[in-house]
Amino acid sequence: MSGAWGGLARGNVHGLVMRAGRADETSLVVAAQAGDPRALDDLAATYLPLVYAIVRRALGELADVDDVVQETMLRALPELRTLRTPECFRPWLATIATRQISTHLHRRQVDAERTAPLEEMTDPPDADAENLALIHVELSGHRRKTVRASRWLDPDARALLSLWWLETAGRLTRAELAAALGTSVAHAGVRVQRMRNQLELSRSLVAALDAGPRCPRLTAALGGWDGVPSTLWRKRITRHTRSCEDCGRAADELVPLERLIVALALLPVPLARSATVPDKPALAGATGNAVVMGAESAEVGSLPTSRLGYSANSPEDRSSRRSSLRVR
Template sequence: MRTGGTDERSLVVAAEAGDRRALDDLARVSLPLVYTIARRALGGLPDVDDVVQDTMLRAVRDLRSLRTPESFRPWLAAIATRQVSSHLHRRQADAERAVPLEEMAEPPHADAENLVLACVELSRGRRQVVRASRWLDRGDREVLSLWWREAAGRLTRAELAEALATSVAHAGVRLQRMRSQLDLCRSLVAALDVSPRCAQLTVALDGWGGRPSALWRKRILRHARCCSACARAADGLSPLDRLTACLALFPVSPALLATARRPSGSRVR
C-alpha cells in the first residue's frame, strides 16, 4: 500500500516512538527514493544495492535525530547522497592502492571515467526515450507518464489502474502494450539518428516535415523492418528498465493525478 504525505508522517512518528512495524513500513515505502538516487549517481556500476543497504541502515539508526517528521524525505535523500559520495571515494581509494608504485606517475581515473561513461550512456538513453515518447499515441503517452511514477514508488499499480479507469489486470496489459510501442519508437529514433542516414530511409522520408505523427511512424517502421542497416541501429539501445532512474521526465496531467488520488470506491465521471 502506498503512503501519502500524511500517512508517511504518521509512520515516521510511530517509528521514532519505537513501533517496529511502522519502521518496517517506513523503510519499505522509502526504498524507491533511495534506489532512484543511487541508480542515478552510479548508473551501471554494480554496487547500487550496497549503497542502498548502507543508506537504509544509517537512516534507521539515526531516525531519532530527525528534527521534524515532514523533513523525512529530504533528510533521507541527503543520507543517500552522502553514502554515494563515500562509496565513490572508497572505490577511488581502492583503485589507487591497487596500482603498482611504478604506474603512479599519473593518478588512476578508471573508476571516474567508467562512472562518467555510464552517466553519459544513461543520459543519452533518457533523451532518446523522451524523443521516442513523442511518437507514441496520446493514450500511450499517458500510460508512460503514470508508469514512470509507479516505478518511482509514487503510485501503486492499483492507483495507476484507477487513473486509467480500468482494472489492475487490464492496466498491466496496457503497460506491456505501451512498452512494446515505446521500444518500437526508440528503434525508429535510433534509425533516424544514424549518420550518415540510410539512403533508402532518406528516400522514404521525402515530404516529411520533421514532426512525429502516426502516419510517418508507420512508414518509418515499415522501412526499418525491411532494412538491416536501420535494424542494426537499435542493437545498442539500453534496456528500458535501466533508464527508470529518470523517473520524472514525463509530466502527468492534473486530471490523471486527481483520478489517481481519488479515494477508493469513487467513480470516474
Template sequence: MENSRLSRVHPPGPEGTYVDGRQWRSTIAAAQAGDRRALDELVEGWLPLVYNIVGRALNGHADVDDVVQETMLRAVDNLGTLRDPDSFRSWLVAIAMRQIRERARRRTTDRLADSDGHDAADFAELTVLRLQLEGQRREVAEAVRWLDDEDRQLLSLWWLEVAGELSRRDLAAAVGISRQHAAVRVQRMKARLETARGIVRALDTSCADLRQVTARWTGQPDSVWRKRIARHIRGCDRCGGHGRRGEAVVPAERLLVGLALVPLPVGFTLSLAFGGKTAVAATAATASVGWSAKVLGALTKPAVAVTASATIVAGGAYVVTKTPEERPPRAAPTALSTARPQAPAQRRSPSGPVPSASPSPTASPSASPKKKREASYGTVVDAVDRAPDPDTPPRALPRRPETGIESTGGAHAVMNHRGDSVTLKGEGYLLVRWQLAPQYRPGGLVMPTWTGLKGRLFHVASGGGRRMDDPVSADGRTSGMGGPDIGYIVLPDGTQQMWQNEYFYLDGTVTLVQNESGADYNISVFPSSRAAVEEDVNRGPDQGALRYGLVRDNGTDTTPVPQYVTRETPEDAAAVAQRSEV
C-alpha cells in the first residue's frame, strides 16, 4: 500500500482521486438558490483545500488568514455567476490564486513586511508536524522554504495535484495557461525543488567545507544563499547526489502521492455573514474573530437571496453548523437508488445465533411455509474476505438516509498516535483512510476501535482502488503491507483485509480510537456521502485504480458491523475483542 495518506476535503470525492465537482452539483445549486445549509456545507467543505493552497504558496506568512478569508468571501459573493457546477473546483482554485497574486502586488518589499512573515507559522513546519512527515517526505516539505514566491505558488497547486486533490486541468486554469505550458512550468519548478532538496540534505551533513561556506548565513533561506550552497553541492562529493544515510533519492511526486491536506490550525476561525445585515451589525458580528477592516465592507453585500452564515472553528468544536429543527429533506429516489442490487451471500458470525421467526397469531403453521428471518443487527460481523476480481465492477450501493455527520475532528481528522480519537454523531456516511508506514516501524498492527456506540454502525464499502495486500505496482507507487527491504505489517489473525479507503454508515454516535502499538500507521476520518462512496468503488483501472471497490452494505440488518466495535467505553480501547456483538 502506498505509504502515505490520501486526502480529501469534506465531503470530496473518492479519496485517492481529486475532488470531482460533479458530486457537489446539487449542493452548489442549492446554495445558489439561497439554501443556508448548502452554503454552510460548501464553505466548510472547501475551506481546507483553500487553506492548503494559500498556506503553502505564502509559506505561512501572516497574510495567509486574510487571503483565505478574502478567497472564501469572493467565492460566496460571486457564487451566483458560476454557470457550470462541475467547474466549481477549478473556479475556486483560480480565485485563490488571484488573491495570492493580488496580495503579492500589494505587498511592500521593505524589511518590515519580511519580518511580519517570520512571526507567522512556518507552513513547511506545520506540514511536517501535522502530517507527521519523516525522512524524504520531511525533506520535500522543508525544501519549499528555498523556493521563490512564483515557484512556491505553482508548487502549492502541483503538491495537491500529486496528492490527489486537484487535476492538471485545475492547475492550468488556476495559473491561467494551457496544459502544455503548465507541464513545462511544472518541470522547471520540480528541477528547482530538487535543488532545494539537495540543500536540505547537505545542511544535515557534517561537511566542514559547507560549514565554512555558510559561516555568515543567518539561517533564513533566500535566493542568494540558495545559489551559494547549490554551487558548493555541485563540487562536493560529500554533499551531492545522495539521500541521508546514503539512501536513494526518491522523486518528489512519488513521496507526495496521496499525502493528506494539512489540517486547519487550532483556533483558525472563518466567519461569514450575508444578507439582511447592516454595516454596524456585520462589524459587531465579526470584530470578535479578528477580521481585518477591509473585509467588513464585503460582509454587508448579500451573496444569496437569503440570510445565511457559516462558521468554521478548528480544534475541538463540531464543524457542521446545524440546528435540530433544520433537518434537510431526504433525497428523492433516483434511477440508481431504485435499482434493486443483488445481495451477496450472507456471512454469519460463529458466535452470533440467528433469531428464529416469530409465528403469526393468525397463520396456521401448516398453512404456510416457514420463513427464515434475516440475522438481526450486530450478529453479522466483518470477516476475512476473498479479494474480488479487479475487472469486475461492484454491485450498486443501497440507499440509506443522509442528514449529515458531525465530527469533533472537523472535516478532516488525522489520528497519528495511540490514544488519538474522534467522536462522530449523526446519520450518514463516513470515510476512514489508512496510511501504513512499514519503512518506519513494521510488525504486528493493533487495530483501531469503535467505542461508546449509541445507535447503529455498518461497514458499507471498501475502496481507494487498492487493498493493503496488493503487490508492488510496476510504477512503484504502491507497496502493499511492506516488503523484504523494509519489513512487513501484519494484521491480527482473522482481521478483515483492509483497503485504502474504508466506508461506514452511522446512525447515532460513536468514537473511533487509534490504538497504534507495534506497526506504525495513521488514519484519517472524513464525513462523506453515498455519492462519494459510489464514485470511489466504481473507479476502475482506466481511472488510475488497481481494482474496483467492494460493496458490503446490502440494505438490511445483515450488513456487517465492524469487527472492533463496542457499546462500552473501555479504559483500554485496544482490548476490544474481535467479532464484537452490538
C-alpha cells in the first residue's frame, strides 16, 4: 500500500486533507487534469470520504448512498478538464454531490407517494441508527432523533443539511458551502437558516411522536398517515405540535443542534460497500482503499472484508481505476 492509499490507512481523512493544505490540493487537481494517473488515483482516494459523508448524511439508507456516491464520482472525475479554477475543486465536487442527492430524493419522494403501503401509524423503523451501530458510531438518543428528524425535511433541505453538517464540523467553509449551492454567501446563510427552522420543527415532531404516553389529540391528527415521513404530513403534524402544550413539553429537552452535529459530520466509509459495485471497478477500488481508514478509526474489524471484489493494490486494479476515471 503506497501513496494516498497508505495515507488513508494510517490516519484520519480530515487530517490528511487539512495537512496537505489548499496549495497541495490545488496542485493535485492540476496534475489530475493534466492526465497524471497517480494524481487521479490520489484525488479519488482523498475526496471519496467527503462525498460519502455528504451523501450518507442526506440519504441514510446505505443502498441509496452507494448509488449516489457512484454517480457523483463517475460524473465528476471524468469532467475535471471543465473545471477552470482548480482551487475550487472541493465546492465543485460538493455541488455535483448535492445535485445528485436532490435528484435522487425527488425521485424517491415521487415513488413513495405513488407506491407507499399503508402501515401502522408509528414512526418508521430506525434503520439509519441500526446502520450507524453496525459501523460502531456511538450516537446518543438526541443524535438518533436528529437523524430521524432529517427524514422529514424537503429534498433540497436534506441536501443542504449534509453540507451544513460538514461546515459546522469544520470540513467546509461557508464560502465553499455557498459555492456548492451556486449562490452568494449571504443567500446561503438565508437558506441555512430556513433549513434549520425546518429541522427544528422536525425534531419537535419526532419528540412528540416518541412521547409516552403520546398526546391523544396528536394520535387523532395522525388519522390516515401511512407512516412514511413526507412534506405534507410534516406540515400537518407540526401544525398541531406548535400549538399543543403537551407536545411542546416533549421537545423541551432537545439540545442545541451544534452540540450534536460534530460527531455526525464525517462518517467513515463502511467496509464491504464495494460489494455492491462490482461493475464499477474504479469506484470499487477507491472505496476498498478508503474504508481501511474507517476500519482502524472506528474499530470495524469484524465486518466482512472478504466481500471486497479485489485487492485494490494490484497493478491490474490501479489500471482499471484509471481507465474508468480517465480525464477526458
